[in-house]
Amino acid sequence: MEVYSEKQQITAALDAVKAENKTVGLVPTMGALHDGHLELVKRALVENDQVVVSIFVNPTQFDNKDDLEKYPRTLETDVALLEAISAQRIMVYAPSVNDVYDGQLIAQKFDFDGLEFEMEGKFRSGHFDGVGTIVKRLFEIIKPNRAYFGEKDFQQLAIIKKMVEKHDMPIIIVPCAIYRELNGLAMSSRNVRLKPEYKEAAPFIYKTLTSAKEKFGTExxxxxxxxxxxxxxxxxxLNLEYFIIADENTLKTITEKEKQKKYRAFIAVYADDIRLIDNIALN
Structure with a gap:
């Protein structure tokens, strides 16, 4: 498996792939890969000739420096997991901060038509400017036909769709269902940092979401x-940071239900110092 650390290297390799009219799928990650990531990769392999998995812990989307420093970095293990799926049809782009940002570690300012001010945007200052900056940069470097994102970060998914639309980027954004552990906990790279008692308690989040969905039908x-x-x-x-019910299209919090609209519940919870998010479609 080829692992590239410089954008010039991977763009040259991809130019050769595209010269043969082959399609390219991109799975952007911050590494510490788990089964949820691997499901995205497997889907990308089905739908494309070549898959690029980016592994990059992006500094500009962290509002908490401690969280950035503690974020797990496991490149060798990640590459081994990907090689077990397909050593030939997967390329890894694992750049340095300087390679991505060209020495200027600054997030671009974006207008996502208000999507960025809801939910996570209220609690994580500048987060979505950082997300938009790195995803747009990866799209410009890789120039994929399709890009794959999990619905666990549903607001991020909506924002990336909006960015592609507003910047007229010829990329299909493919949403993928949340991949869960057997106990219902949404898979996340942060889960490995949970202390045993918090790991045992965390499935309460999804259990509560499923009960909320049931109640939403009548209450x-x-x-x-x-x-x-x-x-x-x-x-x-478990300490609740927020639970809201929002319009799935605008992400705006609702207080009353309307017919013909889709709603989704969003939650953020602290398990000790680990922040966990999840969501569920309500109708």
Whole structure:
């Protein structure tokens, strides 16, 4: 498997692939790969001739320096996992910060039509400018036909779709369903940092989401939100940062349901110092 650390190297390799009219799929990651990432890669392999997996911990999307420093970096293990799937049809782009940012570690400012100010945007200052900056840069370097993103980061997915639309980028964004552990916990690279008691408690998040979905069929949106907040108010280990019900298209919080609209519940929870997010379609 070829692992490239410089954009000139991988663009040259991809130019040769595209010269044969082969399609390229991109799976952007920050590494510490788990089965959820690998499902994205497997889908990309089905739908494209060549797949690029980027492995890059992007500094500009972290509002918490401690979180950036503690984020797991496991390049050798990641490459081994990818080689087990396909050593021939996967390329890895694992650049340095300087290679991506050309010595200027600054996030570009974006207008995502207000999507960036909801949910995560209220709690993580500048986060989506950082996300937009790195994804746009990866798209410019790799120039994929398709790019694959998990729905666990649903707001990020919506923002990337908006960026592609507004910048008229000829890339198909492929959303992929949340991949969960057997206990329901949404797979995340952060899960490996959970202490045993918090790992055991964390499935409560998805259990509460599924109950909220059931209640949403018969109860008001405000009533469901209050119920979820009460569930976490007495939990001994998990601290709720937010639970909201939003319009799936605008991501704006709702207080009343309307017919013909799709809604989704979003949640962020602290398990000790590990921040976990999840979401679920409600109708």
């Amino acid at each position: 008001s949106a405000v009533g469901v939100v209050e119920w979820v907040e009460n569930q976490f108010s007495t939990h001994p280990l």
